[in-house]
Amino acid sequence: MSDSHSPEAKAYWKENIRLVLSLLSVWFIVSFGMAILFVDALDNIRFFGFKLGFWMAQQGSIFSFVILIFIYVYKMNKLDHKYGVDEDQDHFAPDDSYYHDQESEK
């Protein structure tokens, strides 16, 4: 358990929070921003056969959500690797005393 209290663990968590907050701001802007709060303003802009606000509300926001998750996955895997906390080093071996104890209680 020692490594989860270390300065590296703190730095890892900080970077994680920063990444999550920046992705969630985009999430908020594409849905609540462009498709709800400013939808009528965006409707004045033509986007192919759509009004832009309408398209964001019924199509664009959903595409954005999918892309956001895949960006998160890519960035987090890189972050895990950078701090050496990824599971590739686990080899699925129970190396964690807390879980080991918990599991063996069952």
Next chain:
Amino acid sequence: MDVQTLTFIFVGTTFALYIGIAIWARAGTTDDFYVAGGGVPPLANGMATAADWMSAASFISMAGIISFIGRDGAVYLMGWTGGYVLLALLLAPYLRKFGKYTVPDFVGDRYYSDIARGVAVVCVLFVSFTYVAGQMRGVGIVFSRFLEVEITTGVLIGMAIVFFYAVLGGMKGITYTQVAQYCVLIFAFLVPAIFISVMMTGNPVPQLGFGSTLVDGSNTYLLDRLDQLSEELGFAAYTAGNKSTIDVFFITAALMVGTAGLPHVIVRFFTVPRVRDARISAGYALMFIAILYTTAPALASFARVNLINTVNNAEYQATPAWFKNWENTNLIAWVDKNQDGKIQYSSGKAFSGKPQFLEVRGPEGERKISNSPTDNGNELYIDRDIMVLANPEIANLPNWVIALVAAGGLAAALSTAAGLLLVISTSISHDLLKKMFLKNITDKQELLFARMSAALAITIAGYFGIHPPGFVAQVVAFAFGLAASSFFPAILMGIFSKRMNREGAIAGMVTGLAFTAGYISYFKFINPSANSAENWWFGISPEGIGTLGMVFNFVIAILVSRVTAPPPDEIRDIVDDIRIPKGAGASYHHLES
């Protein structure tokens, strides 16, 4: 071949497939039964999650609702997809690292309290039963319309199938059946959409056809034509919103946060081997969901244009067969107010309430109803639920497409019902019995209890399917509102705040629940006549109030936790531990053994 024979063949083949998979994926241990042994590959988990998530409501009702309410339908489109971003970024990886079976497990362990666990169990049971009742009704509708059997028989067949693979296979059986069900339902949803998109716009991709010009030679965009048709008939323009911005905002938020807090969705992320698999499978799940969710609004607009063109000013006697079929299923009704034998369709209700059919026919051969007509010009009642099911017929598609849609609707309803029933049985056998009342039972006994409670849950769900309580539609708001105002804040703070303690979490959950349940009950059950915008708090409808309940939950939890003792050190260690992926393999041991 006629539609009915084809439907029997399609539905029979898919059911045989589900049973075959269930036999192949039997569960041997509680681990298999609750979380499929934790060994589901992420892509399969994504598909299973998508099938689990997309219910009869998504498949049968959603496009129909959008078709009738236009842009405001976005609350469902965004609300039921945006929550996956919250799940993937804020909950799934950490809950996977935590490595237990259920949401009450996390709440009970993280807040070192059986009271917290108990509150969570009650919420899980309530939310899941609410949801499952609607699925069984969906099964009933499809059976009665396409196979022309009694709704009761239809529900019983559905129950028998779910019973077979849920009780036998547990999460393992359900997961692999859901993979098959996803393929069936998405194929069934896309085929008619592609057909209709080509017919109307010449573009085979519905998402693009949605924004293309019509092929009728007018060179107008589909949506412009739809706006124009709607306005001619006295409806609001299709691409304009009718709900207030604040209400749209709160409903969307409640549905998103509720999605992220729904136990049958969360539990899917316990079934993958590693933390990184939990992240990516949330991405796959949303991708698979988005295929249907971006097609649905396109289909809704096609269906709307088709419907208006087919029925408005058409002579009743000349209407196509589908019109009379659905009339015979009580989902369409027509009153010839001006006695010209033609159907006039415009805004407003043709009569008050649901149609009460009489046993006699009118002069044109239409079914007479006992409702007193309103004084507006509209003569037509159409149940929104028929739009997806009737769409292939309205567009004159081949019989096999119609049969395929029936099989798809059943796949959507059964997959969601199975996922919910599993959560219910896990809550009873694991959270209530093993963790609270019968702590000494063996794994074998627990598995037996799990199977017994699954059987019991199916029986209760089937009862609701045959005798649908009138409040099913109303209680869906409840399910999301309660999930948003109870679980989501408790789990989120459990991961992101080390200071959050037992007292804060319980106070927050109880406040959020009591407020949300109180508000919804008041407007839906106690005083339904007051359910209008001028009486709502800040103009927020009962559907959106879960968002405010969630805010109250956060505020109360933080305030209470600051004036009570911090959580013990070992709890802080748990929080430290779930924040890093490394070591998740420890709870993976059962695959190696």
